[in-house]
Amino acid sequence: MTPSSSIDTAGAAPHDEHHDHHPSYLVDGTTIKSWLLTVDHKRIGLMFLFFILLFFLVGGIFALLIRVELLTPGATIMDAMTYNRTFTLHGLVMIFLFMIPAIPAVFGNFMLPLMLGAKDVAFPRLNLASLYIYLTGAVFMLWGMLNGGLDTGWTFYTPYSTHTTTTVAPVMFGAFIIGFSSIATGINFIVTCHTMRAPGITWFKMPLFVWAIYATSCIQVLATPVIGLLTVLVAVENLFSFGMFDPARGGDPVLFQHLFWFYSHPAVYIMVLPAFGVMSEVVSTYSRKNIFGYRAVAYSSLGIAFVGFFAWGHHMFVSGQSTFDAGVFGVLTMLVGVFTAIKVFNWVGTVYKGAVDFKTPFAYFCGFLFFTVFGGMTGIALGTVSLDVAWHDTYFVVAHFHFIMVGATIMAFLAALHYWFPKMFGKTYHEGWGLVSAALIILGFNATFIPQFLLGNNGMPRRYYDYPERFQALNVASTAGASLLAFGFIIIAMYLTYALLYGKAAGKNPWRSKGYEWMSEAPPPTHNFVGPQPTFPEEPHFYVDPKKAEVPDAV
Amino acid sequence: MQSSAHTADGAENLPRLAGHFASLEVQNHAARLGMWLFLATEILLFAGLFVCYGCYRFLYPEAWAAGSRSLDLTMGTVNTIVLITSSLTAALAVHYAKEGENKKVGVMFALTLLMAVGFLVIKYFEYAHKFHIGTLPGRYYHYEGIQVTGIPLYFTVYFCSTALHAFHVVIGMAVLSVAMVRAFRKKDFGPKNYTMVELGSMYWHLVDLVWIFLFPMLYLV
Numbered sequence A: 001m002t003p004s005s006s007i008d009t010a011g012a013a014p015h016d017e018h019h020d021h022h023p024s025y026l027v028d029g030t031t032i033k034s035w036l037l038t039v040d041h042k043r044i045g046l047m048f049l050f051f052i053l054l055f056f057l058v059g060g061i062f063a064l065l066i067r068v069e070l071l072t073p074g075a076t077i078m079d080a081m082t083y084n085r086t087f088t089l090h091g092l093v094m095i096f097l098f099m100i101p102a103i104p105a106v107f108g109n110f111m112l113p114l115m116l117g118a119k120d121v122a123f124p125r126l127n128l129a130s131l132y133i134y135l136t137g138a139v140f141m142l143w144g145m146l147n148g149g150l151d152t153g154w155t156f157y158t159p160y161s162t163h164t165t166t167t168v169a170p171v172m173f174g175a176f177i178i179g180f181s182s183i184a185t186g187i188n189f190i191v192t193c194h195t196m197r198a199p200g201i202t203w204f205k206m207p208l209f210v211w212a213i214y215a216t217s218c219i220q221v222l223a224t225p226v227i228g229l230l231t232v233l234v235a236v237e238n239l240f241s242f243g244m245f246d247p248a249r250g251g252d253p254v255l256f257q258h259l260f261w262f263y264s265h266p267a268v269y270i271m272v273l274p275a276f277g278v279m280s281e282v283v284s285t286y287s288r289k290n291i292f293g294y295r296a297v298a299y300s301s302l303g304i305a306f307v308g309f310f311a312w313g314h315h316m317f318v319s320g321q322s323t324f325d326a327g328v329f330g331v332l333t334m335l336v337g338v339f340t341a342i343k344v345f346n347w348v349g350t351v352y353k354g355a356v357d358f359k360t361p362f363a364y365f366c367g368f369l370f371f372t373v374f375g376g377m378t379g380i381a382l383g384t385v386s387l388d389v390a391w392h393d394t395y396f397v398v399a400h401f402h403f404i405m406v407g408a409t410i411m412a413f414l415a416a417l418h419y420w421f422p423k424m425f426g427k428t429y430h431e432g433w434g435l436v437s438a439a440l441i442i443l444g445f446n447a448t449f450i451p452q453f454l455l456g457n458n459g460m461p462r463r464y465y466d467y468p469e470r471f472q473a474l475n476v477a478s479t480a481g482a483s484l485l486a487f488g489f490i491i492i493a494m495y496l497t498y499a500l501l502y503g504k505a506a507g508k509n510p511w512r513s514k515g516y517e518w519m520s521e522a523p524p525p526t527h528n529f530v531g532p533q534p535t536f537p538e539e540p541h542f543y544v545d546p547k548k549a550e551v552p553d554a555v
Numbered sequence B: 001m002q003s004s005a006h007t008a009d010g011a012e013n014l015p016r017l018a019g020h021f022a023s024l025e026v027q028n029h030a031a032r033l034g035m036w037l038f039l040a041t042e043i044l045l046f047a048g049l050f051v052c053y054g055c056y057r058f059l060y061p062e063a064w065a066a067g068s069r070s071l072d073l074t075m076g077t078v079n080t081i082v083l084i085t086s087s088l089t090a091a092l093a094v095h096y097a098k099e100g101e102n103k104k105v106g107v108m109f110a111l112t113l114l115m116a117v118g119f120l121v122i123k124y125f126e127y128a129h130k131f132h133i134g135t136l137p138g139r140y141y142h143y144e145g146i147q148v149t150g151i152p153l154y155f156t157v158y159f160c161s162t163a164l165h166a167f168h169v170v171i172g173m174a175v176l177s178v179a180m181v182r183a184f185r186k187k188d189f190g191p192k193n194y195t196m197v198e199l200g201s202m203y204w205h206l207v208d209l210v211w212i213f214l215f216p217m218l219y220l221v
Helices: A032-036 A042-069 A081-115 A122-147 A168-195 A209-239 A253-288 A294-308 A323-351 A360-383 A385-391 A395-425 A431-457 A471-500 B024-058 B061-070 B073-099 B102-133 B152-186 B195-220
Strands: none
Touching: A032 A323, A042 A081, A042 A122, A042 A385, A042 A395, A042 A471, A042 B152, A081 A168, A081 A209, A081 A253, A081 A395, A122 A168, A168 A209, A168 A471, A168 B024, A209 A253, A209 A294, A209 B024, A209 B152, A253 A294, A253 A323, A253 A360, A253 A395, A253 B024, A294 A323, A323 A385, A360 A385, A360 A395, A360 A431, A395 A431, A395 A471, A431 A471, A431 B102, B024 B061, B024 B152, B024 B195, B061 B152, B073 B102, B102 B152, B152 B195
């Protein structure tokens, strides 16, 4: 690999900074066209943010509908078929349209070049294309949802998905198209990491967020094509009955499950690895300490990405695979836990004796740590074959993946949104409301899903429309928690919109963070920095000399 | 938007340096790396089909043997030779592009395209024959000649994989056509400006490579 780029500084203005002559990317071009056809990674990131928040709202509304329906046994607000469609659409929108692109496409896009001291990602036009591919796929999906919806669950399990009369094909085709967006983003980020690092940024001086995005991109590039193929095969089968996964025609539906989880299990790490990356930045900034065990955190991202490819079988413990296979997949699953634990220890080690500044992002970090550890531990339990057989397809699983995958990702998404809000918009939000809503969301999340753990353990299966009377108390608790959660999000929407319009100017670096991305202006100018190529002599988040930090209470 | 064109010093043709890259080498390196990654995704795309193939071959060995024997080996072999030769001309195009002989680049790509069309024509005849006798996927299978359990699945795999491959051939042809037109019209490929030819050719090799796997899997073994 070429170690890093040495930029040609000839002709660049030395040392005097032209703050006034270089407008921020937000106002550099104000026409609609200048936004829609931009190749600036920051503007593309913001457009992604807009659409992703929109789809988060849609998915959230579906979630609330599910919870209201489950408030009482029997029909509450909708019939059984509508319920099936609602939980399917909740899963599809949240996974394909919100969580997979959430952190990489928004914050990865925005921050990666800034963190590498580059002017843009390697392929800016491809980057813009990925936005429009994403929107095209979303349109297909939404069209399918409005024209009949589908009731297969987000997993599209065959043979049901090839026989149901609901509109499977357009939705699957939408998922296929969105896959391309994901691949394009992944390729772009990998190449950017390889070729666009500024002088001084060696591989082991890349910020940990970049490492996490790099690992995520590797998964996106290697796993997404398989689901792409699979969605096409199932769509074709649904339209023409080729019989590829249809047992009536000799096909093997379990093969579908294997191929599906070969993507969809690594996809879990597409969602959660960027979250880990965000937290590595946040914890360092708000503890005012260099990250503890930088290399271990960086390597464990790659480790999770690697091991994640070999753990898919744990979704299929009850679908007839051999006991030996199940055991192997169980052990491999636990390796993911080992890598995650390495990260958790390092984050805690970073906070230890740090000078903690308990701002909103740090509050989310605390929530994140809880969800990761709790959700991760239940994951280990589920990876144990004998336990999983009992818990399989119960609310225990639902609660588990909402804790680790959704909880961790939402915490990181919100932490990133608050941490980088001044960077992206140059405005400050109201810290008090930030903390209040963080508390509400963390409490609400627990109140929603802890009852679901209990429900699952008591034997309530997932995706069921009806349930016996004895489950009602816990279901009511869960719905109450969900409304708390929704309330928290409404508060965030309100104060962030207010901050966007009337917020005080944030200044260049309100958190006094030493992350690389804070070295440029906030909000940054169109080409990220003015004048000569910045150099990066110190590692990211270099707050104290590590030698001094080992002396007790030196911080 | 941010492509500040680098003016060439002499008569040499340099590609446009996009403003966010440090140097041309880095830019070309990035393009090549991006292409390799893309090819990796393509391989994984086909890998899914190969898994289906392997799985059903294991489940229905007789059907696979019968299906494989029913294919026209002559046409398959001719197609393989055509495609491998087209890869040679694509590789030669890269060679000539490095030497700046634009006309030869264009001719080589024209030959490649010609062979690609030949490949598709032969494929068309194979498909037409199958539609005629009814060796079709899934529920459309109605050939009386072979009635083994799982034989419709063989043709499901056959049609899915060859159709996906043919689709890639068409995309590859589009890419190479663009490069060919540029070689004939703009004539600006040279020792420092051949990335486009190289990447197009890489893609073509991949299309070829996939066929090199598909041919023995479907026709021979």
